[in-house]
Amino acid sequence: MSVDYNAIAAQCPGCGAPLEFRVGSSRVIVCDHCQFSALRTDKGLESLGKVADLVPTGARLTLGARGRYQGAGFEVVGRVQLEWKQGVWDEWYATFEDGRFGWLAEAAGHYYFTFAISPRPVPRFEALWPGQKIFLPTTGQVVISDLKKARYLTARGELPEPIPVGEEVASADVAGQGGVFGTIDYADDPPHIYLGREVQFDDLRIDTEGLPPPKLQKVSAAKLICPKCRGPLELRAPDQTMRVTCPHCAALLDTAEGNLRILAELKRRQLAIPLGSKGTFHGVEYQAIGWLERECVVEDVSYDWEEFLLYDQERAAFRWLVCSEGHWSLVESISAGEVEEGPKAARYQGKLYKAFSSVTARVTGIVGELYWAVKLDESAVATDYVRPPEGLSCEATAQETNWSHAVYLSAEEVFQAFGLEKPESAARGIGSMQPNPHAKAMEKAGPTALYGLLAAVLLLMIFLVRAGEKVVYQAQLPSRDVAEASSGSGDTKETSFDTAGRSDFHAAAPSEPWTSVTGFSEPFVIENGRRNLEIQLASDVNNSWAFVSGTLINEDTGEADEFNLESAHYSGTDSDGAWTENNRDSSTFLSSLPAGRYTLRTEAGWEPGKRAPRITLTLVSGVARIAHFLWVALVVGLFPFVILWRYGAFEGRRWEESNLQPSSSSSEDDE
Amino acid sequence: MIFLYRLIAIAAVATYAGAGLFGWELQSEGRRQIPTSVRQSPGGYRSFHFWHTGFHGGK
Numbered sequence: 001m002s003v004d005y006n007a008i009a010a011q012c013p014g015c016g017a018p019l020e021f022r023v024g025s026s027r028v029i030v031c032d033h034c035q036f037s038a039l040r041t042d043k044g045l046e047s048l049g050k051v052a053d054l055v056p057t058g059a060r061l062t063l064g065a066r067g068r069y070q071g072a073g074f075e076v077v078g079r080v081q082l083e084w085k086q087g088v089w090d091e092w093y094a095t096f097e098d099g100r101f102g103w104l105a106e107a108a109g110h111y112y113f114t115f116a117i118s119p120r121p122v123p124r125f126e127a128l129w130p131g132q133k134i135f136l137p138t139t140g141q142v143v144i145s146d147l148k149k150a151r152y153l154t155a156r157g158e159l160p161e162p163i164p165v166g167e168e169v170a171s172a173d174v175a176g177q178g179g180v181f182g183t184i185d186y187a188d189d190p191p192h193i194y195l196g197r198e199v200q201f202d203d204l205r206i207d208t209e210g211l212p213p214p215k216l217q218k219v220s221a222a223k224l225i226c227p228k229c230r231g232p233l234e235l236r237a238p239d240q241t242m243r244v245t246c247p248h249c250a251a252l253l254d255t256a257e258g259n260l261r262i263l264a265e266l267k268r269r270q271l272a273i274p275l276g277s278k279g280t281f282h283g284v285e286y287q288a289i290g291w292l293e294r295e296c297v298v299e300d301v302s303y304d305w306e307e308f309l310l311y312d313q314e315r316a317a318f319r320w321l322v323c324s325e326g327h328w329s330l331v332e333s334i335s336a337g338e339v340e341e342g343p344k345a346a347r348y349q350g351k352l353y354k355a356f357s358s359v360t361a362r363v364t365g366i367v368g369e370l371y372w373a374v375k376l377d378e379s380a381v382a383t384d385y386v387r388p389p390e391g392l393s394c395e396a397t398a399q400e401t402n403w404s405h406a407v408y409l410s411a412e413e414v415f416q417a418f419g420l421e422k423p424e425s426a427a428r429g430i431g432s433m434q435p436n437p438h439a440k441a442m443e444k445a446g447p448t449a450l451y452g453l454l455a456a457v458l459l460l461m462i463f464l465v466r467a468g469e470k471v472v473y474q475a476q477l478p479s480r481d482v483a484e485a486s487s488g489s490g491d492t493k494e495t496s497f498d499t500a501g502r503s504d505f506h507a508a509a510p511s512e513p514w515t516s517v518t519g520f521s522e523p524f525v526i527e528n529g530r531r532n533l534e535i536q537l538a539s540d541v542n543n544s545w546a547f548v549s550g551t552l553i554n555e556d557t558g559e560a561d562e563f564n565l566e567s568a569h570y571s572g573t574d575s576d577g578a579w580t581e582n583n584r585d586s587s588t589f590l591s592s593l594p595a596g597r598y599t600l601r602t603e604a605g606w607e608p609g610k611r612a613p614r615i616t617l618t619l620v621s622g623v624a625r626i627a628h629f630l631w632v633a634l635v636v637g638l639f640p641f642v643i644l645w646r647y648g649a650f651e652g653r654r655w656e657e658s659n660l661q662p663s664s665s666s667s668e669d670d671e
Numbered sequence: 672m673i674f675l676y677r678l679i680a681i682a683a684v685a686t687y688a689g690a691g692l693f694g695w696e697l698q699s700e701g702r703r704q705i706p707t708s709v710r711q712s713p714g715g716y717r718s719f720h721f722w723h724t725g726f727h728g729g730k
Contacts (some may be wrong), residue, residue: 441672441673444673445673445676448673448676448677448680449680452680452681452683452684455684456684456687459684459687459688459691460691462691463691530692530693530694531694532690532694532695532696533694551705553705557704558704558705559702559703559704559705560702560703560704560705561702562703589696590696591694591695591696591697591702592693592694592695592696593694622694624691625690625691628687628690628691629687631683631687632683632684632686632687635679635680635683636680636683636684639676639679639680
């Protein structure tokens with residue numbers, strides 16, 4: 001049978017059925033009827049032999065599907081399946097209306113569109129390691145997300161080149177900022193480089209109208225019988241599952257190719273969320289299909305946690321629900337290229353996450369279905385970063401680096417989502433991603449405190465500038481005459497002195513414990529009204545006391561403001577040395593005095609039998625009050641300070657659990 | 672709680688502004704009216720509430 005190279009129609013070399021190359025660049029076609037593959041050459045169609053059946057992967061794409069990517073329409077015309085140790089994935093061959101073609105990878109609900117670029121020098125496969133940063137043209141710096149050796153399984157439809165079925169090829173996946181994704185395919189030398197982006201299925205606007213729906217191989221319970229206990233098994237994600245445990249005997253089984261094989265005998269587990277339960281998070285319904293228990297050891301102390309595998313059947317995607325010490329989080333895998341990792345923090349989507357812990361996590365328990373070939377004691381270095389209520393986790397092995405993003409959930413949210421009753425046991429300690437209960441109060445009170453204090457400072461400055469302190473009256477009490485009259489007096493007698501024509505001296509009667517002088521000042525004027533008035537008292541008392549009791553009388557209105565001031569000073573020596581007590585100076589304030597003429601009535605008193613002290617009384621108008629500012633600062637700042645203190649105490653308890661915090665590392669250094 | 676705090680903070684700043692602008696003093700002992708006849712009578716008016724105990728300390 002001879003076929004012109006340019007011909008687009010031919011006959012299958014296996015069964016004679018008509019074959020049609022719909023794409024000019026295609027060189028290989030697989031017959032829908034007999035699964036024979038044929039290579040188009042200049043001499044006609046060359047048989048490449050029969051290819052294997054497709055492995056059910058739960059793919060949502062199908063041959064003939066049309067979609068759009070970056071504004072251009074494409075059609076899916078070919079399919080290749082590859083297998084590696086973690087499972088099988090699909091590579092869909094897509095041709096664009098503008099003549100380009102690319103590969104759309106579909107793996108566990110993730111989609112990556114890549115296009116071949118011209119070969120460039122890249123490091124050897126053996127020289128790469130997960131997490132390594134390399135530079136690629138057009139994308140710049142990318143990070144190696146995984147290194148794998150995969151085997152071509154089978155193909156369908158049209159392909160640009162023959163696929164080496166059964167052959168194992170090495171490849172490295174890379175990821176970069178903005179969803180950049182790529183694969184370095186080491187099948188040839190120099191390696192082929194495919195670069196593109198991770199895409200969302202919905203963004204591709206896939207149209208499968210008129211096409212048969214994707215064939216999902218629904219494995220029935222009857223088909224799967226536990227080879228150990230003969231009990232029936234039901235796979236909830238049959239197209240994705242690689243490992244399952246028997247619910248009857250807890251045997252770990254390999255589900256490869258639909259045949260169950262016993263891998264290990266595990267312990268039976270009682271799970272807080274029964275597998276098969278369905279729960280809705282953020283509007284998406286998930287089914288709990290698998291469970292892992294993992295453990296790490298830090299400073300000889302063992303810590304364990306649980307991870308429930310959630311399956312979104314509609315999108316064929318997975319999430320993890322992690323429970324550690326009663327603290328829950330919903331975890332989603334993210335591209336390694338989206339994360340900028342530093343020694344003490346990692347940045348993802350513009351947010352900084354602080355490094356919290358780094359441990360070697362080991363699998364210690366398995367129940368249900370899992371989408372990769374998990375085994376007991378499988379371990380990875382897990383580094384957690386936190387930015388409550390979110391977190392990042394990096395799990396690194398020799399082959400791959402997986403990043404995930406987590407959001408904290410309360411136990412109530414989790415059990416409510418599954419319609420289950422929350423267990424009695426409460427969360428222990430503080431979760432690494434647990435929201436600080438004082439954070440919201442801080443957020444709300446902080447600006448109020450800031451603006452309040454700023455306003456108070458501004459007012460203080462204004463008041464200091466406009467204060468215009470002015471001494472409106474000053475006098476010595478008692479007058480010299482009275483002082484002389486009183487010196488040495490022990491008798492009860494009265495005398496007069498003249499400050500404003502009215503005064504009297506009153507020596508202590510036996511029933512009164514002081515000697516006093518009462519007098520009136522000459523009228524004086526307070527010019528600026530609606531200002532406060534500070535009354536300052538200073539005296540020369542020594543091992544004695546004095547007081548002034550006064551009344552400031554507005555001569556115009558008759559309104560009187562009263563005040564009392566004390567002065568005392570005691571000193572001496574004892575076995576502890578010299579001491580002094582009390583204060584000779586004191587002051588008080590009168591509120592908002594109107595402008596006008598005033599008279600001051602004073603009664604100055606002192607200890608009977610003592611020399612009359614020299615008392616200076618000074619009246620100052622318009623005094624700026626620093627004390628008022630301090631009171632306002634206290635009132636405005638106290639509540640936020642208390643919240644801040646409680647916030648800090650909570651964070652302190654959180655970071656006590658960290659093995660990457662500076663204090664723990666320094667203490668280790670000390671040891 | 673936050674609402675109450677905001678209310679108190681605003682009241683504190685407003686009071687401070689009022690005190691600074693109008694010379695208000697919280698510790699002031701109050702103002703009262705004294706009749707002219709009393710004011711002009713020597714010895715007819717005495718402070719009415721201060722009573723000194725005579726003891727001020729000493730170690």
